[in-house]
Every structure is written in C-alpha cells, then in structure tokens.
Amino acid sequence: MSITPFQALACPLDGKPLSWSDSVWRCSDGHSFDIAKQGYVNLLPVQQKRSHDPGDNKAMVAARQRFLNAGHYQPIADAVIRAVLNYAEVQTLSSESFSCLDAGCGEGYYLRQLADAAANSPSLSLMGLDISKWAVLAAAKQDNKQAPLSSWVVGSNAHLPVQTETLDCVLCMFGFPVLSEFARVLRTGGVLLQVEAGPNHLRELRKVIYPTLKPERSTETEVLEGFIHHSSERVSYSIALNGSDAIADLLAMTPHLYRASAEGRARAAALEMLSVTVDARIVIYTRI
Template sequence: MSITPFQALACPLDGEPLHVAGNTWRCAAGHSFDIAKQGYVNLLPVQQKRSHDPGDSKAMVAARQRFLDAGHYQPIAEAVSNAVLSHAEVQAVGNPPFSCLDAGCGEGYYLRQLVDAATDTQPLSLMGLDISKWAVLSAAKQDAKQAPLSSWVVGSNAHLPVQRGTLDSVLCMFGFPVLSEFARVLKTGGVLLQVEAGSNHLRELREVIYPTLKAERSTETEVPEGFTHHSSERVSYSLALNGSEEIADLLAMTPHLYRASAEGRARAAALDVLNVTVDVRVAQWRRL
C-alpha cells in the first residue's frame, strides 16, 4: 500500500509554499511552524481564530471517537471510501498519488477508513485538517501508532493552508463548506465530496430533545460556483443505540448538543434505548 502524507502546504500568513526541514515547516519569508511531538502542525494563526479554543472540545472529540469506532457510521465511511477510490483508480496508472484532504477531519475516522479500504494499486496522498486542536491531536496520536499516513493540520476551512490547484479531492463530512477555498485548492477536474444530513437524519433524537421540529428544508442543492454536478447517493439505515452512554455520545458529537434546551438534553439523558434513522446525502461535485 502506497500512502503518504500530503506535502503541498502553504503558509497561513502569506500563502507562500511551505517546505519541511527536520521538525519545522518554513516559507521563503521565514515564517516557521514546528511539528508537534504527536506529529501534527498548527497552521491556525491567532488572527484567524474567533475564540481562544475554537472547534470541538476535548470531550466532544472523545465522544465522537467512541461513537465512530463502534461502527455506527460505517456505511457512510464505506460510501465515501468507495467514491474516493473510484476516482483514484481512474487516475492511478502512471500518475502521482491521488491527493485527498478531509476538511474538518475530526479525529480522523474517515481517513483511517479510507486507508483501510485502499489497495496496493491506489497510491494516496492524504491530509486531515480541523480547527479543533483536540481533534487533530487525537487523529495524529492514532496515526502515530504506525508509520504516519496523513499530514495532520490545525487550520481553518476559511483559509486552507494548501497551495492552489494541488488536490484531487476534498471531503467535507457534515462540516462547514467554504466553496471558494475548496475550488481554489482543487485541481481542474478534482472532486469535492460533501456528506450532508438528510431530512430524516437523527429524526428520533430530534423529536426527543426539541418541542417541535422545523419544517423540512428543500432537498434541492444549488450547484456550487466553479463546479459541475458529478453524482449523488443517499445512505439511509436504522441504528439501534443501547445504553445511555451511546445516546449521550451521539448527542455530544452533533450541533444539537448546544441547540437543545436543558430540558431537551435531560430527556435524552434519561433514555436507555433509542432507535434512530441515519439519513445522509453523499454529493460529488467536479471542479471546472
């Protein structure tokens, strides 16, 4: 299996290419960024932060890791891996490794699943980026158990520290898409893969924590500027959660943790069993 960390990073201060020397990334202007002992680099300058500790907290990251490692979203991971690897297979013969960024990677679950699904004939160059230092720290620690397979970066989707036109694929998993940035870093013909919640996603949990549910939004999605529609796939199945811990982990890894009232969270905490619907749309857009 030929899988290597993505190297075409850019300085978050001036956009110039970064080059690694020892344990430090540097640009021509002399800006330098040390690689932490856990194997990640922080490319989120203070002027790009909206808070002292942006993104998911340490507790939220731990909850997501427990939930995902239990295999609850395995069908989503399989759909994403199959999509990425189908594009990589087309490009494989005589070309450089297929480069893929997980923009909002969390603790790295989907990239690890991609690595496990890859074959020896599909060389990959991978990068995981998240604004949460706790998420990236967790991802890097798990990756370090073997030879590092991805570059792990603390950074923002609003200012991706990636050189222009260097990526074959960008993943945005339930994240915050910044389409202009995704278009900038993708090669012509590159693919943006977005996973978004469908109208029934976690409906049963939402019925518990909210007094009423909002009207269903339209399922029609506009084609992002600079892209053309490639394909769409729906992944939908029923998931049985047993035990208050699993239910709490699911709530903790979603935005509903903050949107729900204290009463709604208390109703969820009182549950021992919950059957929920997983309903997501996997959309692929090709960069023009």
C-alpha cells in the same frame, strides 16, 4: 500501493509554499511552524481564530471517537471510500498519486478508514485538517509515528493552508464547506465530496430534544460556483443505541448539543434505549 502524508502545504500568514526540515515547516519569508511531538502541525494563526479554543472541545472529540469506532456510521464510510477510490483509480492512470483532504477531519475516522481500505489501490496522499486542536491531536495520536499516513493540521476551512490547485479530492463530512477555498485548492477536474444530513437524519433524537421539528430543507442539489454536479447517493438505515452513554455520545458529537434546551438535553439523558435513523446524502461535484 503507498499512503503518504500530503506535502503541498502553504504558509497561513502569506500563502507561500512550506517546506519541511528537522520537524519544522518553513516558508521563504522565514515563518516557521513546529511539528508537535504527537505528529501534527498548527497552521491556525491567532488572527484566524474566532475564539480562544475554536471547534470541538476535548469531551466532544472523545464522544465522537467512541461513537464512530463503534461502527455506527460504517455504511457512510464505506460509500465515501468507494467513491474516492473509484476516482483515485482513474486519476492515477495519468499521475503518480491521488491527493485527498478531509476538511473538518475530526479525530481522523474517515481518513483512517480510507487508508485501511486502500491496500490494493493506487498511491494516496492524505491530509486531515480541523479547526479543533483536540480533534487533530486525537487523530495524530492514532497514526503510525514511524510511518504516518496523513499530514494532520490544525487549520481553518476559511483559510486552507494548502497550495493552490494541488488536490485531487476534498471531503467535507457533515462539515462547514467554504466553496471558494475548496475551488482554489482543487485541480481542474478534481472532486468535492460532501456528506450532508438528509431530511430524516437523527429524527428520533430530534423529536426527543426539541418541542417541534423545523420544516425540512430542500433536498434539491445546489448549483455551486466553480463546480458542476456529478452524482448523488443517499445512505439511510437505522441503528439501535443501548445505554445512556451511547445516546449521550451521539448528542455530544452533533450541533444539537448546543441548540437544544436544558430540558431537551435532560430528556435525552433519561433514555436508556433509542432507535434512530441515519440519513445522509453524498453529493459529488467536479471542479471546472
């Protein structure tokens, strides 16, 4: 088994293939992108930004890192890893390696878990991408600089800096899917694995921070253009958060931090203990 950084990157300015040399990625038109000393490359040009500093800020990334490293979402990671490695074993019967992109990788938790679990599995080629430079920086810092496991890239799901039809798998973990781009970069027969919040996800926390809860969304599987539904799995369990810091970390890593009122956030901050439901749907689609 070997784990290597994904190499089939594309120029974010003209879409042409990038080649790596002397710590720089370059395309044939002369656009160049330096690899930072921490081991990542920024492929998010200013014209693709909606703000000066898009995505999660430094504090949110640190909160997510503490929360995930405490193991609270380990059952979700385990289910995702099983699915990816099952596909990898089948795919590598006909090719040398299995390539996987985590689109919205945050600080790299799920890719690191995948790499750690793949000791006896086929060769994996990994890439983590996030629009937040703070998230990608945190991910790259935790990688092995002498033998990096992944390509770490600052970029946007709306304009993936990836060559067309070069990926076997795309992960979208509680993220913002851009299906047209996912379909473009996946090979025929490749898989899209989405992890979505189920109807009871963090329900107890939401009851604290909101006056009323919105009606739950339909749990019916969507029909996605360019894909067929393969399978779905639900992962649901409870966790006990002890101490205001752990509760604050959970809130900080979710969109609820900004959606809640000041009063709602204050109620959450006053808690010293909270038992909360984790409820996730893992939905797998095949690229047709």
